[in-house]
Amino acid sequence: MWRTEDLGGLELLRATLSEFAFRPHAHEEFFIALTEEGLATPRYRGDTHVIRPGDLVVLNPEEAHAGGPPAEVSWTYRALYPRPDLMREIMAEFPGDRPTMPEFGGDVVRDREVAARLRRFHRLSEPPESSTLEREVYLAEALVLLVGRHAVPPHAPRPPGLERRGVRLSREYLQEHAADNVTLEALARFAGLSAFHLCRVFREAVGMTPHAYQTQVRVRRAKSLLRAGLPITLVAAEAGFYDQAHLTRHFKRIVGLTPGRYLKDATT
Incomplete structure (x- = not known):
């Protein structure tokens, strides 16, 4: 436990x-x-x-x-x-x-x-x-x-709605705090929505969860840092990943290449 x-x-x-x-x-x-x-x-x-x-x-x-x-x-x-x-x-x-x-x-x-x-x-x-x-x-x-x-009785949650401003603010917050260990509570507070409602409206509007979007932002940041010549170990930390293995796993899932292969192809 x-x-x-x-x-x-x-x-x-x-x-x-x-x-x-x-x-x-x-x-x-x-x-x-x-x-x-x-x-x-x-x-x-x-x-x-x-x-x-x-x-x-x-x-x-x-x-x-x-x-x-x-x-x-x-x-x-x-x-x-x-x-x-x-x-x-x-x-x-x-x-x-x-x-x-x-x-x-x-x-x-x-x-x-x-x-x-x-x-x-x-x-x-x-x-x-x-x-x-x-x-x-x-x-x-x-x-x-x-x-x-x-639960008794079963009941559908309220529709996600548009909440465009809350979603926009959330995306901006995740972009500006890409390397931070952002919490859902902090993100929801910034967006002016409840944490649970933000999860639903964000997925509806963006097509992915807040965490998936955060990972995408981090991978894009990593690509930029790799092209700038930073070593992979430093890129992992600067982009918000736990370590190089963590970066590699998510980088390959989104880009289709490992950071090392991407760096080699991007500089040849």
Whole structure:
């Protein structure tokens, strides 16, 4: 278990259990668990549920649950514990007379799109080179989808709208702070929108997430610095990448060449 201090102290857990069962207990926060491998048979909401790879267990604060994997079976899962104040912010994305706090019912959430985004967010929270903005975007998109599709009752979030000024300000901010570890909160505050709404309107208007746009800006900056004659290791730092390997990975994804090959071709 670890805490992501740059995301407000959100707690995350990665575990593999065998020959172990939780006693009945509850959390102060929401509990969201994504099964990666194995099988679990937890008990909650008056029944025993069979949890398989790709399945999500989503529980409300103070909702009792117990159990673990069956005998001679292991269970590998990733969990996060969003605080109620974070989930209240999510609810602002939904119009109408909605409660201030989402509530989840039913047994098991099976949603490949939500699971993929949560898995990506969780895995990105482990390596040191992952940017705060990238993780925030995956988390925001996952939670909006989760609440919209699986809270009681399901409800579509409000349309993204145009919000041209907010998107323009966001793009300018990312261009001016290309090398900085920009947070979604800071970007949204500058744009005058909520963090979760900014994710949606930015993707709608630009065709990519704020983090993808930030990466594009950084790669363009790297190309300019390479053409100016700076060594690749210095280019990585100046353009905002964690190290040369981080630069190379993203550079090739966008340009189609490694920085070294690009530098060779651009100077011949």
